Amino acid sequence: MEAAEARRRDKRRQILDAAVTVFSEKGFHKSRVSDVARAGGVADGTIYLYFKSKDAILIAIFEEAMTEMIAGARTAMANVRDPLERLRSFALFHMDNVEAGRDTAKVLQVELRLSNTFMKEYKPTALQQYLDLIGDAIIEGQQRGQVRPEVNPIIARRAFFGALDEIAMQWILTPRARYGLKESAEQIAELFVRGLRA
Amino acid sequence: MEAAEARRRDKRRQILDAAVTVFSEKGFHKSRVSDVARAGGVADGTIYLYFKSKDAILIAIFEEAMTEMIAGARTAMANVRDPLERLRSFALFHMDNVEAGRDTAKVLQVELRLSNTFMKEYKPTALQQYLDLIGDAIIEGQQRGQVRPEVNPIIARRAFFGALDEIAMQWILTPRARYGLKESAEQIAELFVRGLRA
Amino acid sequence: MEAAEARRRDKRRQILDAAVTVFSEKGFHKSRVSDVARAGGVADGTIYLYFKSKDAILIAIFEEAMTEMIAGARTAMANVRDPLERLRSFALFHMDNVEAGRDTAKVLQVELRLSNTFMKEYKPTALQQYLDLIGDAIIEGQQRGQVRPEVNPIIARRAFFGALDEIAMQWILTPRARYGLKESAEQIAELFVRGLRA
Amino acid sequence: MEAAEARRRDKRRQILDAAVTVFSEKGFHKSRVSDVARAGGVADGTIYLYFKSKDAILIAIFEEAMTEMIAGARTAMANVRDPLERLRSFALFHMDNVEAGRDTAKVLQVELRLSNTFMKEYKPTALQQYLDLIGDAIIEGQQRGQVRPEVNPIIARRAFFGALDEIAMQWILTPRARYGLKESAEQIAELFVRGLRA
DNA sequence: AATGAATGAGGTTTCATTCAT
DNA sequence: GATGAATGAAACCTCATTCAT
Numbered sequence: 001m002e003a004a005e006a007r008r009r010d011k012r013r014q015i016l017d018a019a020v021t022v023f024s025e026k027g028f029h030k031s032r033v034s035d036v037a038r039a040g041g042v043a044d045g046t047i048y049l050y051f052k053s054k055d056a057i058l059i060a061i062f063e064e065a066m067t068e069m070i071a072g073a074r075t076a077m078a079n080v081r082d083p084l085e086r087l088r089s090f091a092l093f094h095m096d097n098v099e100a101g102r103d104t105a106k107v108l109q110v111e112l113r114l115s116n117t118f119m120k121e122y123k124p125t126a127l128q129q130y131l132d133l134i135g136d137a138i139i140e141g142q143q144r145g146q147v148r149p150e151v152n153p154i155i156a157r158r159a160f161f162g163a164l165d166e167i168a169m170q171w172i173l174t175p176r177a178r179y180g181l182k183e184s185a186e187q188i189a190e191l192f193v194r195g196l197r198a
Numbered sequence: 199m200e201a202a203e204a205r206r207r208d209k210r211r212q213i214l215d216a217a218v219t220v221f222s223e224k225g226f227h228k229s230r231v232s233d234v235a236r237a238g239g240v241a242d243g244t245i246y247l248y249f250k251s252k253d254a255i256l257i258a259i260f261e262e263a264m265t266e267m268i269a270g271a272r273t274a275m276a277n278v279r280d281p282l283e284r285l286r287s288f289a290l291f292h293m294d295n296v297e298a299g300r301d302t303a304k305v306l307q308v309e310l311r312l313s314n315t316f317m318k319e320y321k322p323t324a325l326q327q328y329l330d331l332i333g334d335a336i337i338e339g340q341q342r343g344q345v346r347p348e349v350n351p352i353i354a355r356r357a358f359f360g361a362l363d364e365i366a367m368q369w370i371l372t373p374r375a376r377y378g379l380k381e382s383a384e385q386i387a388e389l390f391v392r393g394l395r396a
Numbered sequence: 397m398e399a400a401e402a403r404r405r406d407k408r409r410q411i412l413d414a415a416v417t418v419f420s421e422k423g424f425h426k427s428r429v430s431d432v433a434r435a436g437g438v439a440d441g442t443i444y445l446y447f448k449s450k451d452a453i454l455i456a457i458f459e460e461a462m463t464e465m466i467a468g469a470r471t472a473m474a475n476v477r478d479p480l481e482r483l484r485s486f487a488l489f490h491m492d493n494v495e496a497g498r499d500t501a502k503v504l505q506v507e508l509r510l511s512n513t514f515m516k517e518y519k520p521t522a523l524q525q526y527l528d529l530i531g532d533a534i535i536e537g538q539q540r541g542q543v544r545p546e547v548n549p550i551i552a553r554r555a556f557f558g559a560l561d562e563i564a565m566q567w568i569l570t571p572r573a574r575y576g577l578k579e580s581a582e583q584i585a586e587l588f589v590r591g592l593r594a
Numbered sequence: 595m596e597a598a599e600a601r602r603r604d605k606r607r608q609i610l611d612a613a614v615t616v617f618s619e620k621g622f623h624k625s626r627v628s629d630v631a632r633a634g635g636v637a638d639g640t641i642y643l644y645f646k647s648k649d650a651i652l653i654a655i656f657e658e659a660m661t662e663m664i665a666g667a668r669t670a671m672a673n674v675r676d677p678l679e680r681l682r683s684f685a686l687f688h689m690d691n692v693e694a695g696r697d698t699a700k701v702l703q704v705e706l707r708l709s710n711t712f713m714k715e716y717k718p719t720a721l722q723q724y725l726d727l728i729g730d731a732i733i734e735g736q737q738r739g740q741v742r743p744e745v746n747p748i749i750a751r752r753a754f755f756g757a758l759d760e761i762a763m764q765w766i767l768t769p770r771a772r773y774g775l776k777e778s779a780e781q782i783a784e785l786f787v788r789g790l791r792a
Numbered sequence: 793a794a795t796g797a798a799t800g801a802g803g804t805t806t807c808a809t810t811c812a813t
Numbered sequence: 814g815a816t817g818a819a820t821g822a823a824a825c826c827t828c829a830t831t832c833a834t
């Protein structure tokens with residue numbers, strides 16, 4: 001029954017897509033499960049055949065998005081030899097991704113922070129891998145002598161991510177952002193590349 | 199009746215302090231007004247003699263904290279001539295502040311993002327002034343020729359803040375943080391000072 | 397799905413009937429929605445699948461009762477030629493109706509007056525039709541020369557209704573009324589028939 | 595301390611007058627005790643030095659108004675020999691009174707019906723005397739042979755009152771009433787005088 | 793598998809009343 | 814006597830979730 005499973009995946013995606021749209025518009029808390037159901041063209045109860053709870057939808061959105069982002073960032077960084085240039089690629093990819101999936105990004109960044117529980121339990125695991133992409137580049141940079149040895153990669157990678165994240169957040173919340181995300185990505189990358197350089 | 203007003207201020211503070219404690223423990227949404235009342239040693243109804251609504255408490259916490267932070271940061275940066283060193287002072291002050299008022303910081307950073315409305319309406323105004331402290335230092339640095347002219351201060355200041363904020367957030371959410379905030383402040387300041395330098 | 401709609405109507409009626417009982421016993425304001433729910437054998441939330449608010453239940457009771465009363469009075473007066481005799485039929489019907497649906501009458505008469513808003517917005521429209529039945533008979537009486545021409549039908553019809561209503565109210569509020577409503581209806585009808593007669 | 599008692603009476607009246615204004619504007623339920631206090635120029639707590647409860651204010655308004663009305667109606671009927679003419683005097687007085695004290699009348703007629711308890715416990719006693727003025731005239735009319743002996747005075751008097759009351763209520767609730775109360779009083783009196791006449 | 797009617801727990805806020813000053 | 818800050822009970826309604834069909 002490969003077809004049945006495919007159908008199942010389709011409906012799951014249908015719900016997930018609807019949830020992203022609804023959550024990004026009204027916010028997670030103000031969105032009712034029935035809003036998502038209507039937007040997804042299914043009955044309320046159907047949601048629960050695919051997700052354990054309303055929270056689980058949010059978590060699924062997060063997990064899928066992170067998986068994609070990690071893969072995407074990996075690809076974007078794959079052919080870049082210079083570790084510091086890889087950071088630039090990361091920044092550009094991240095911002096491209098935010099720009100391309102504004103709704104998803106909005107849900108991830110704004111709505112996810114709702115719950116302490118979530119932040120503590122789910123975010124770290126998936127985020128870790130994303131941060132590792134940054135951290136690994138920094139460490140490799142240190143091994144090659146390109147990055148100052150006194151830099152703490154754990155701190156630096158999160159600072160880098162925080163810088164990108166904050167700019168992305170502002171862009172998401174501002175209807176007409178003054179600066180394009182691409183320019184921001186380049187500025188931030190340049191700041192960090194110079195800041196890290198030995 | 200100066201005494202009456204003083205008593206009024208005291209009770210307001212009492213409620214506000216209780217709210218910070220309660221919100222930081224359980225989160226804003228999961229905290230009931232009666233939790234705050236109990237923690238503050240007042241009746242439920244009394245809360246409403248001092249605050250228009252539960253939301254208004256959160257807003258008051260934010261406004262008071264920001265006012266203090268802006269004043270504190272200003273003081274911390276006041277006697278530092280070198281604009282780039284001023285960024286270092288800012289970073290150290292910010293992290294000190296987070297460390298000293300962990301509960302408040304937690305409420306600010308985690309709970310405040312709850313509401314899009316809040317983010318859009320209240321955050322910018324007060325946050326702007328805080329960011330200006332960073333931005334002004336960068337601009338002065340550019341005028342003195344210490345900071346690269348191609349740096350966009352609007353982007354750079356928010357990136358700096360984002361870096362600090364993300365580290366602070368992690369520290370807040372992690373029961374036993376691996377790195378002290380002071381070290382993080384120094385690392386981030388060093389990264390940006392070097393990154394900005396002409 | 398005719399069955400589904402029928403079931404829906406049934407449950408609506410079930411709630412409405414329960415509400416009449418509860419409201420007439422404790423009064424609208426002192427009745428909690430959960431009282432109505434319990435009496436109707438449904439959950440609190442179910443009420444809100446059928447009525448927008450607690451007020452809406454009261455309005456529905458009023459509208460249904462008025463619709464029935466108007467139809468009933470019309471039928472009762474239909475085969476009576478003499479316009480003045482028609483007033484007697486109206487009086488008898490009205491009192492029969494009050495006697496038969498004591499709870500409903502109680503809710504209508506006592507509880508409805510709760511809200512100025514309600515009185516102004518809803519009562520007139522439906523009540524008007526009820527009063528028209530009286531007014532039309534009086535006007536026809538005047539056209540036939542049976543009723544004094546100087547009688548103002550607008551005033552007279554409301555006076556007639558007021559007389560009936562006041563007696564009904566007393567009967568409703570008095571556990572053991574001294575006089576049957578039927579006797580009262582006849583007395584009032586006789587008073588007005590003679591009073592109106594040319 | 596006659597002066598002290600006079601002052602006490604004054605403040606009581608001050609509160610009562612304020613209450614009539616406030617209740618007639620917003621309705622009893624929507625009026626807060628603090629509204630009455632503010633309108634009366636006293637503190638919230640002061641109300642309770644003069645009245646046991648919010649309900650007690652309403653009751654006091656009712657009792658004072660009824661006392662005045664009974665006395666007024668008595669005076670108006672005092673010098674009228676013909677019992678049936680006395681009914682006309684009553685009707686005119688009642689409507690004059692409603693017109694002169696529209697706010698008070700509104701409170702009495704609309705707001706008083708709020709509470710079953712009130713209707714049952716307080717209204718009858720005071721209202722009884724008012725109704726007796728009507729009933730006595732009818733009975734005297736029967737003794738003199740002017741009124742049909744088969745008329746039940748208990749029913750007739752209440753019907754008469756109900757007719758007046760309903761018209762008054764409509765006038766109160768209608769911003770621009772089409773008919774003056776004086777005309778209504780005369781119409782109703784004429785209807786009943788003819789209706790009762792032997 | 794899909795539906796959607798039914799459930800019922802849960803929390804903010806109001807406001808009559810009290811009482812220390 | 815007067816004040817008004819403090820109290821705390823009380824209830825409507827929402828909405829995530831379930832389950833009979």
